[in-house]
Amino acid sequence: xxxxxxxxxxxxxxxxxxxxxxxxxQAPRWIALGTMLFVLVISLVLWAAGDFAxxxxxxxxxxxxxxxxxxxRFGIEIHLAMDGLSLILVALTGFLGALAVLCSWREIGQRxxxxxxxxxxxxGGVVGVFLALxxxxxxxxxxxxxxxxxxxxxxxGHSGSAGQTRIRAATRFFIYTQASGxxxxxxxxxxxxxxxxxxxxxxxxxxxxxxxxxxxxxxxWLMLGFFVAFAVKLPVxxxxxxxxxxxxxxxxxxxxDLAGILLKTAAYGMLRFALPLFxxxxxxxxPVAMVLGLVGIVYGAVLACGQQDIKRLIAYTSxxxxxxVLIAIYSGSELAIQGAxxxxxxxxxxxxxLFILSGQLYERIHTRDMRIMGxxxxxxxxxxxxxxxxxxxxxxxxxxxxxxxxxxxxxGTFPTAPVVVxxxxxGLVMAAIYSLxxxxxxxxxxxxxxxxxAGPDWREYGMMLALLALVLLIGLYPQPLLDTxxxxxxxxxxxxxxxxxxxxxxxxxxx
Amino acid sequence: MLTAADLVTLxxxxxVGTTAVVAMLAIAWQRxxxxxxxxxxxxxxxxxxxxPVASTGSPPLMQVDGLxxxxxTLILLSALVxxxxxxxxxxxxxxxxxxxxxxxxxxxxxxLGLVASDHLAMLFISLELLSMPLYGMLAYSFRAERxxxxxxxxxxxxxxxxxxxxxxxxxxxxxxxxLDLAGIxxxxxxxxxxxxxxxxxxxxxxxxxxxxxxxxxxxxxDVYQGGPAPATIFLATVSKLAVFVVLLxxxxxxxxxxxxxxxxxxxxxxLLTMLxxxxxxxFQSNLKRLLGYSSIAHFxxxxxxxxxxxxxxxxxxxxxxxTYLVTTLAAFGVVTLLSSPFxxxxxxxxxLYRGLFWRRPYLAAVMTVSxxxxxGIPLTAGFIGKFxxxxxxxxxxxxxxxxGVVAGSAIGLYYYLRVMVTLYLPEPGxxxxxxxxxxxxxxxxxxxxxxxxxxxxxxxxxxxxxDWVQDLSVSVASISGAWRG
Numbered sequence: 001x002x003x004x005x006x007x008x009x010x011x012x013x014x015x016x017x018x019x020x021x022x023x024x025x026q027a028p029r030w031i032a033l034g035t036m037l038f039v040l041v042i043s044l045v046l047w048a049a050g051d052f053a054x055x056x057x058x059x060x061x062x063x064x065x066x067x068x069x070x071x072x073r074f075g076i077e078i079h080l081a082m083d084g085l086s087l088i089l090v091a092l093t094g095f096l097g098a099l100a101v102l103c104s105w106r107e108i109g110q111r112x113x114x115x116x117x118x119x120x121x122x123x124g125g126v127v128g129v130f131l132a133l134x135x136x137x138x139x140x141x142x143x144x145x146x147x148x149x150x151x152x153x154x155x156x157g158h159s160g161s162a163g164q165t166r167i168r169a170a171t172r173f174f175i176y177t178q179a180s181g182x183x184x185x186x187x188x189x190x191x192x193x194x195x196x197x198x199x200x201x202x203x204x205x206x207x208x209x210x211x212x213x214x215x216x217x218x219x220x221w222l223m224l225g226f227f228v229a230f231a232v233k234l235p236v237x238x239x240x241x242x243x244x245x246x247x248x249x250x251x252x253x254x255x256x257d258l259a260g261i262l263l264k265t266a267a268y269g270m271l272r273f274a275l276p277l278f279x280x281x282x283x284x285x286x287p288v289a290m291v292l293g294l295v296g297i298v299y300g301a302v303l304a305c306g307q308q309d310i311k312r313l314i315a316y317t318s319x320x321x322x323x324x325v326l327i328a329i330y331s332g333s334e335l336a337i338q339g340a341x342x343x344x345x346x347x348x349x350x351x352x353x354l355f356i357l358s359g360q361l362y363e364r365i366h367t368r369d370m371r372i373m374g375x376x377x378x379x380x381x382x383x384x385x386x387x388x389x390x391x392x393x394x395x396x397x398x399x400x401x402x403x404x405x406x407x408x409x410x411x412g413t414f415p416t417a418p419v420v421v422x423x424x425x426x427g428l429v430m431a432a433i434y435s436l437x438x439x440x441x442x443x444x445x446x447x448x449x450x451x452x453x454a455g456p457d458w459r460e461y462g463m464m465l466a467l468l469a470l471v472l473l474i475g476l477y478p479q480p481l482l483d484t485x486x487x488x489x490x491x492x493x494x495x496x497x498x499x500x501x502x503x504x505x506x507x508x509x510x511x
Numbered sequence: 512m513l514t515a516a517d518l519v520t521l522x523x524x525x526x527v528g529t530t531a532v533v534a535m536l537a538i539a540w541q542r543x544x545x546x547x548x549x550x551x552x553x554x555x556x557x558x559x560x561x562x563p564v565a566s567t568g569s570p571p572l573m574q575v576d577g578l579x580x581x582x583x584t585l586i587l588l589s590a591l592v593x594x595x596x597x598x599x600x601x602x603x604x605x606x607x608x609x610x611x612x613x614x615x616x617x618x619x620x621x622x623l624g625l626v627a628s629d630h631l632a633m634l635f636i637s638l639e640l641l642s643m644p645l646y647g648m649l650a651y652s653f654r655a656e657r658x659x660x661x662x663x664x665x666x667x668x669x670x671x672x673x674x675x676x677x678x679x680x681x682x683x684x685x686x687x688x689x690l691d692l693a694g695i696x697x698x699x700x701x702x703x704x705x706x707x708x709x710x711x712x713x714x715x716x717x718x719x720x721x722x723x724x725x726x727x728x729x730x731x732x733d734v735y736q737g738g739p740a741p742a743t744i745f746l747a748t749v750s751k752l753a754v755f756v757v758l759l760x761x762x763x764x765x766x767x768x769x770x771x772x773x774x775x776x777x778x779x780x781x782l783l784t785m786l787x788x789x790x791x792x793x794f795q796s797n798l799k800r801l802l803g804y805s806s807i808a809h810f811x812x813x814x815x816x817x818x819x820x821x822x823x824x825x826x827x828x829x830x831x832x833x834t835y836l837v838t839t840l841a842a843f844g845v846v847t848l849l850s851s852p853f854x855x856x857x858x859x860x861x862x863l864y865r866g867l868f869w870r871r872p873y874l875a876a877v878m879t880v881s882x883x884x885x886x887g888i889p890l891t892a893g894f895i896g897k898f899x900x901x902x903x904x905x906x907x908x909x910x911x912x913x914x915g916v917v918a919g920s921a922i923g924l925y926y927y928l929r930v931m932v933t934l935y936l937p938e939p940g941x942x943x944x945x946x947x948x949x950x951x952x953x954x955x956x957x958x959x960x961x962x963x964x965x966x967x968x969x970x971x972x973x974x975x976x977x978d979w980v981q982d983l984s985v986s987v988a989s990i991s992g993a994w995r996g
Contacts, residue, residue, distance in 0.1 A: 069974075070972075070974065071973055071974050071977065072974060073974065073977045073978070073981065074902075110937075111869075114935075139889070140889040140890065140894075141889075143888060143889045143894075144888070144889050144890055146888075147883065147888055150928065150932075151932070151935065154932045154935075155932070155935055155936070167929075167932055170928075170932075171924075171925060171928050171929070174924060174928060175921055175924050175925060178888075178920070178921065178924055179917065179918075179920070179921035179924075182901075182916075182917040182920055182921065183917060185898070185901060186901060186905060186913055186917065189901055189902050189905040189906075190905050192902075193902075193905055193906045196906075
């Protein structure tokens, strides 16, 4: 039942925020903050109480599970379950959700209640995605979080350069993700009807469909249906068109959610659904996916170097980082998959930090154009120092969480795909270049204008310190995180290696 | 011969007909707007209550089965909503107001007969009974140029469609010598020849006009825009629903519609309709036209059911029509309410809706929910309908149609989102067209809020709705299965 509450609380909190608007301006903010902290606390308590040792034999891999009938006509259930991976991501959602509320404390001055309604509903949808085990329910949450995100960008966003209005960016985001989501729905339905044809029973249950035998001719297409939906959200390079605009035009809270959590739903979807449902096809598809990952790494990094808009720059670095995650997921190595989880968490922290910092800069100098920045180091106390820290984390400096993640990914992938790793390593060099460009153009160099600007207040200080502490903590001692997800990544690797091994065996016999 | 049991089966139809007569006499005796509306409303409610009592059966020329009962329920509900909304709308109309309800009742009776018709003669008569009052309804505010234009346009194109339909029927009769559906399907044991195919194709064209299937859709935007809002609601819900149900019945009953050639034609029509409707709606800034194009697209999705034509198709039709109906009623309802009381022209320009949320949060919420449902976003009824259509296409392996539905939905999002976000944008001193302040306590307002809640409930907990539709569609599927087997 606690899983249901994890999803319901943000929705209820959102409604409350909307109505609280009429009491006072601050009420929605405090309610929203309280709601997200509540979610965070619940997940932390679960984490502290949980036992994440590899389950033996017939035990269920789930820490908590809750199910009830929903639409019996098609065997659809409300089936929620939590394992180590979902727990970490839910906790991350709670934490970044609270940060998103905090960072919009001063930025959002209009229609505050409705803003927090949308914000909390996005987070509720994301928590649902991380917990849903019924494919119908998963799809439902997957699509549902788009609507409030759309409103967040369209109504509270910034208008960018001419012709690039926020509504356009929001619409593009929505259409990309919704259309690709429908492809996933088609794939899900095909899978269900194949199962129906085999057994005469309708079921959308993950565990049942896992055992479905899909005809070989159709399976690659179904796998692609899932992959495209996740690839759009991750994003993988040919499907990334929505991301820079959506990021650049979203309010800070929207960017934090988008980069910190929404992109992670895609990686989660691949680990939870795309790979386990179609292990053989995914193994066959792995080289293509890895090449796409490489393209993403290089493309994101190169384009990041050429950006004028600070938020677009950070957005392109996200594409680059997610390329590493994609390579790791399809490497089939436990170490790399563990690394992907660490990098997901690390990227959530570092990109959230950078987006919040650019939001704070915007509040002070009212621009995101790096051509008219420069020399801010001398004008703003403390903030440039924080920026340096997060830039260092983003470029993968040892002792930060990003380093742990990237190192594990490259190390784990090397035995299976050395060439990929060698090319991917150039991404690290380019990460250094774009990160230093960011730092140099914004904070060093000749000052564009004179005059001191306000330093961070306690709220901004607190957010930065919390993020930085987490980045360093995971960078120095990632073991608790790794222990939590060991069970999940072990299972994925088992599934992934299964067909490959049997293929090798049959090949050996033939010889 | 008509037996007593048949009369019981026909009770709802008889009651609606009687109400029309009573309303006419009441008008002749004394004109009273609210009174006439009340008579119409009470008649429809009684008919609705009698539906469960009236058992299934087959009176002469008719076949009252589960499908007919389901469709009758939906028709009566939509007609009721139309009457409720008309009352507020017409209260500002100068000129005779009471006859509108008379027309609504007559058309409703036609629709009730149409969905139960089992004989081509019955089909034709009830289709005309449905269409004739609609000409009057569309041209009701005839002092407004557009309304008159809408009425005449619909009259002319309907007449053309009727000609097609009759010609098709004549060809089929010439080949088989039967006009009843069972006879037609019985006479066609062997493969249909060219005359039969031509007849069936002409009938599809005739009905396709009424459903505004592309390329027979040209009248739709003008008529939707020009007609008074309540008439448009009736056209978009009752008329389309009844015609679609009868088309489904034809396809299920007569094997000639199953031929490969006609199947290909229907598939192409479906693809054209779902893509064409959505593409044409993209840059519309008139809400009524936009909804007209959107309804074209929705019937394109529904044609998937006609193309597949099996047991699941009947269930899909039921679920989709139900979700489409509540959604369309809510969307047009908001337009009607904003145009009420009638003041010469309807509030259908998109700029009028700018910032509606900040003036009328609940009305804008109703509109948002209905547009989300039209777009098929999860947690609304529209998603369940779309889910069914895609499931049907996937189950039958119609990948082209599935692709069309996916592409159409993606295109459709663009204009649905455009309307939705308009509701929330701030309005810097725009020209306002507002509802009266007491809209929430009026029957029309309450109906709209109820509809929005129903959309959400169907989206969140669709099991009861699915059970209801499934129960009613079982009988039809078994009949058609028996014929085909």
